[in-house]
Amino acid sequence: MIPFDYARATDARTAVATVMARPDAVFLGGGTNLVDHMKLGVAAPELLVDVTRLPLDRIEEMPDGGLRIGATVRNSDLAAHPLVRQRYPVLSQALLAGASGQLRNAATTGGNLLQRTRCGYFQDVTTPCNKREPGAGCAAIGGWTRHHAVLGASEHCVAVHPSDMAVAMSALDAVVIVLGADGERRVPVTEFHRLPGDEPERDTVLAHGELVIAVEVPALPSTARSAYRKVRDRASYAFALVSVAAVLDTEEGRVRQARIALGGVAHKPWRATRAEEALRGAVPAEDAFRRAADAELSAARPLPDNGFKVPMTRNTLAAVLRELGTQERR
Known part of the structure; x- marks a missing residue:
């Protein structure tokens, strides 16, 4: 050390x-x-x-029915909180899908948002990596890419974001509260993480010294249903090959609103806006779910070892939406 x-x-x-x-x-x-x-x-x-040791470890209900989650709230405590389990199943399920119980007991909400990629080349200091050393090159491009991005990558980086929780937060339209030298600012979680572009070393929009102090999750409509599904190489202690967080709100047999985020496919939690738009006003049925997935994945650019992620994402997204649509009809 x-x-x-x-x-x-x-x-x-x-x-x-x-x-x-x-x-x-x-x-x-x-x-x-x-x-x-x-x-x-x-x-x-x-x-x-x-x-x-800062007093940032509370989960508080806001006047509008949403939740304010302190940055040092442990992942285990957040997953088990009664209001999270009742109102935001997608968040509780995502947290429980991540890591082991011991790690969830230590990991914090703020830290989970800020965790860095588990790309093997990033973690191996003997290989070139633009994320670790800007301008060094990307060993993953032309290397082994089974776990890498199919959406939003650049010629400088094809790594993916590892968080499960952040994917759920994206689907929930959470807002990150950040403290800097000039006071607090609010950053929508969908804008908090970055795609690699020409600066893959920058994972988020935070400036040096800015501190995440809380995350606010807005209330969901009473008719909304949510779920998280993670596909991985083994049943536990593995990062997502593909994951889906979805919130589905239907009215009179039509989709009023869908909010969808994908994990394991991009440098950041990927908000599936094309799929959301395709679902708006549609009858919540299998053909609509698959059309929505195809609309989102039309932009996919798989690498030599991860082409399977495209049909896997399509099938996982359809399965989650099918599950939520079934819950609504009960």
Whole structure:
């Protein structure tokens, strides 16, 4: 382990000021991603500012019926919260699909949003990686790409975002509350993560020193149903090959609104806006679900080893929508 300095934050504004003052400083939450990267040599911060003791560990109901989730709420606690299980099954299911119970007990809401890709080339410091070292090249392009992107990739990076929770948050239109030197700002979670473009080293729109302090999830209509499904190589402790988070709201036998996000297919949780538009006003039936999936996947550009992700995404999306449509008819 490379030596580093450690400081325990006593308040959020001081934590922000401390990290902003040093380009080699980072925030430390549960550490389930950062510490791994420090051990691998992927990250070498010289100062860790521990924010886990800040009063950001509450789940509060908002006046409109939504929830405000503190950044240090543990994944296990969020998944098990009665209001989350009752109102947002998609979020509880996504959290429970991620990692092991031990890791969920340590991982935080803010840290989950900020976790970095599990691309094997990114984690192997002996290989070139534009995300780890801008301009070095991308070893995945021309390499083994089974787990890589089929949507939104660039010539500089084909990695995918690993979070399950963030996919559900995207389908829920959550808003990330961020604290910086100029105070708080609100970032829709659909705009929080970035596609790689020419700067694959930037996973999010955060500036150095900005701290996630909460996530707000708006209330859903009483008629809405939600679900999350994850397809992976084994039943547990594996990242998604493909995942689908969906919220379906129907009225008088027609889709009033659909909100869909895909995981395992892009550099960020992929909001499936084409599929949503195709479903609006449609009868919630198999042919409509598959047309919506095809509309979204028309932009897919699979790599040599991951062409299977396209039909897998189509089938998984149709299956989740079918499940939600069945719930509505009961």
